[in-house]
Amino acid sequence: MAIIEIEGLAKSYRIYQKQEGLLAAVRGLFHRSYRDVQALRGIDLSVESGEFVAFLGPNGAGKTTTLKLLSGVITPTSGTARVMGHLPWRRENAYRRRFALVMGQKNQLWWDLPAQESFRLHQQIYCIEPAEFDRRRDELVDLLGVQTLLRQPVRELSLGERMKMELIAALLHSPEVLFLDEPTIGLDVIAQHNIQSFLRHYQQVRKMTVLLTSHYMKDVAALCRRVVIIAHGRIIYDGSLSGIVDRFSGHKIITLIFPGNTVPHGLGQFGEVLEEQGPKVKLRVDRGGIAQALSAILDRHTIEDVSVEDPPLEEVIAEAFSIAAEDLSDGAPEDDVPSPLAGQG
Amino acid sequence: MADFHSSMHGSAAALPRRNPLHTWWTILRISIEERLIYRGDFALGTLMRFLPLLTQIFLWAAIYQAVHPRETIAGYSYHEMVAYYLLTQISRAFSSMPNLASQIALQIRNGEIKKYLIQPVDLIGFMFLMRVAHKLVYYVVAFAPFALVFFLCRDFFSGWPDATTMAAYLASLVMAFLIGYFLEATLGLVGFWFLEVSSLLFIYMLFTFFFSGHMFPLDMLEELGGPWATIVRVIPLQYLAYFPAAVFLGKIQGADLAWGLAMQLFWVLFFIGLCRLTYYLGVRRYSGYGG
Numbered sequence: 001m002a003i004i005e006i007e008g009l010a011k012s013y014r015i016y017q018k019q020e021g022l023l024a025a026v027r028g029l030f031h032r033s034y035r036d037v038q039a040l041r042g043i044d045l046s047v048e049s050g051e052f053v054a055f056l057g058p059n060g061a062g063k064t065t066t067l068k069l070l071s072g073v074i075t076p077t078s079g080t081a082r083v084m085g086h087l088p089w090r091r092e093n094a095y096r097r098r099f100a101l102v103m104g105q106k107n108q109l110w111w112d113l114p115a116q117e118s119f120r121l122h123q124q125i126y127c128i129e130p131a132e133f134d135r136r137r138d139e140l141v142d143l144l145g146v147q148t149l150l151r152q153p154v155r156e157l158s159l160g161e162r163m164k165m166e167l168i169a170a171l172l173h174s175p176e177v178l179f180l181d182e183p184t185i186g187l188d189v190i191a192q193h194n195i196q197s198f199l200r201h202y203q204q205v206r207k208m209t210v211l212l213t214s215h216y217m218k219d220v221a222a223l224c225r226r227v228v229i230i231a232h233g234r235i236i237y238d239g240s241l242s243g244i245v246d247r248f249s250g251h252k253i254i255t256l257i258f259p260g261n262t263v264p265h266g267l268g269q270f271g272e273v274l275e276e277q278g279p280k281v282k283l284r285v286d287r288g289g290i291a292q293a294l295s296a297i298l299d300r301h302t303i304e305d306v307s308v309e310d311p312p313l314e315e316v317i318a319e320a321f322s323i324a325a326e327d328l329s330d331g332a333p334e335d336d337v338p339s340p341l342a343g344q345g
Numbered sequence: 346m347a348d349f350h351s352s353m354h355g356s357a358a359a360l361p362r363r364n365p366l367h368t369w370w371t372i373l374r375i376s377i378e379e380r381l382i383y384r385g386d387f388a389l390g391t392l393m394r395f396l397p398l399l400t401q402i403f404l405w406a407a408i409y410q411a412v413h414p415r416e417t418i419a420g421y422s423y424h425e426m427v428a429y430y431l432l433t434q435i436s437r438a439f440s441s442m443p444n445l446a447s448q449i450a451l452q453i454r455n456g457e458i459k460k461y462l463i464q465p466v467d468l469i470g471f472m473f474l475m476r477v478a479h480k481l482v483y484y485v486v487a488f489a490p491f492a493l494v495f496f497l498c499r500d501f502f503s504g505w506p507d508a509t510t511m512a513a514y515l516a517s518l519v520m521a522f523l524i525g526y527f528l529e530a531t532l533g534l535v536g537f538w539f540l541e542v543s544s545l546l547f548i549y550m551l552f553t554f555f556f557s558g559h560m561f562p563l564d565m566l567e568e569l570g571g572p573w574a575t576i577v578r579v580i581p582l583q584y585l586a587y588f589p590a591a592v593f594l595g596k597i598q599g600a601d602l603a604w605g606l607a608m609q610l611f612w613v614l615f616f617i618g619l620c621r622l623t624y625y626l627g628v629r630r631y632s633g634y635g636g
Contacts, residue, residue, distance in 0.1 A: 071462075075629075093465040101459075110375065110379060117375050121375055125368065126464075
């Protein structure tokens with residue numbers, strides 16, 4: 001049986017619309033206009049125990065809303081979800097002891113105290129046996145290499161170090177389900193890498209079920225076999241990372257290098273010229289026409305080197321988002337124009 | 346590297362055993378540690394609170410000089426008035442909750458409240474223990490200066506009250522703390538609806554200033570006649586400052602004392618209930634509409 005089951009989950013918010021200016025602010029005292037924003041438009045999803053699933057989507061797509069719903073912080077407008085058999089927004093202690101939520105942009109540790117004090121508190125809150133607590137803490141501290149930082153007030157830790165402490169705090173009670181909301185946001189490449197390898201290792205050994213939202217494709221590529229793309233509150237893709245390209249990109253990129261420093265004319269007839277620099281040309285060609293285009297080019301021109309590649313994943317996903325936006329343009333107006341992932345990673 | 350497998354899902358299988366005393370003690374201990382970090386600010390703030398005491402004593406001296414040193418005002422002699430004023434400082438040390446409401450409202454506004462929604466912990470109980478810790482640290486720091494002030498002003502008092510009065514006094518102080526906490530926590534939880542509660546707090550502080558007896562005995566308002574007497578008697582603010590001080594001075598005795606304590610207990614229960622209800626409705630609203 002699936003550990004997480006989501007059926008027709010929808011969530012809309014009423015958001016106060018404030019007009020610009022003082023007069024409008026005064027008017028707002030008496031008459032407020034609200035707008036319904038549909039953060040989730042009914043999603044269905046089923047996650048098996050031990051899966052590591054990534055949620056991709058532009059800002060405002062509904063990723064975080066989904067995690068908030070599953071962790072019981074908010075209640076859905078319609079639809080339902082069950083996590084380990086619990087209705088999350090009932091917030092039963094029995095449920096709250098079995099999952100953890102880590103938010104990259106929120107701090108859950110005591111700011112002025114060393115992280116180990118927060119860990120101690122978690123031991124009490126989550127009723128962890130002392131011996132068990134010591135063992136788990138030492139193991140996590142060891143894995144993340146933060147032994148020397150335990151006595152340092154959290155406010156004096158770097159962002160990366162703090163994130164590691166957040167993870168330890170979240171994992172002390174051995175959650176069966178872990179929700180990670182952009183755990184590597186704002187971290188440098190090394191810190192990102194450290195957190196990724198820790199998560200990969202820990203998840204594999206523990207067989208935890210993890211739902212991750214991230215803007216960094218590297219996180220996703222390193223960690224998740226299954227990717228769910230959410231755009232405008234709907235799931236538009238659910239499958240493997242490599243499958244995204246097949247599904248959303250009708251193109252491949254042909255890179256040609258010509259002898260000497262000159263580029264022949266007339267390449268535009270084979271596909272869209274993306275880049276033309278020195279002896280190198282990049283062409284975007286329809287998938288179906290690759291063989292034909294290649295043989296025609298080889299026929300007419302002398303070529304030093306050639307390669308055929310899938311377009312970068314970021315671009316494909318950005319494309320997927322804009323397709324979703326077009327599909328939706330006949331529906332309710334949205335002000336969240338999809339921002340391509342490429343710009344954020 | 347440690348062995349992972351041995352404890353897979355260990356906590357989920359075993360039924361969690363929680364020793365509430367242990368949990369409370371941990372929360373209390375950690376809160377105390379946190380309070381002690383800003384010891385400089387804390388000590389300074391505590392000491393500075395004693396300055397207005399002097400000016401207030403001089404003010405009453407001047408007032409009684411003007412009327413007549415032997416006269417009483419609203420049944421209070423000059424000595425009793427100063428003693429009353431000093432005692433309200435103790436009442437306030439129990440019932441005032443600096444920053445409690447604004448902090449709760451801030452946590453609602455910036456989303457930190459989520460922490461309490463996802464963890465198996467009760468927000469109101471948690472904050473209560475934090476506040477107890479806050480107060481304990483305050484008493485430790487403030488004990489010496491308080492003792493000094495009362496020693497220097499010992500002539501204003503006519504001796505210690507009897508054991509019954511003393512017990513009633515201590516009970517009223519503890520209940521003053523409880524009313525103060527649950528009332529201000531409720532005000533903070535209004536943040537679920539209004540986000541910004543500073544104006545509400547200002548109004549509350551204004552009312553407290555007049556109707557808690559913080560600045561002058563409420564008997565004075567009663568002497569004004571009109572609606573004042575009724576207002577003072579009906580609203581619960583008198584239990585935050587006036588009531589404990591008046592009990593200590595023996596102004597309230599016998600059946601009145603029993604009735605007063607009963608009423609104070611009623612208000613404690615009332616505000617516990619109100620706080621719980623506000624929290625329940627607030628979280629429902631938050632999770633229904635908020636982000």
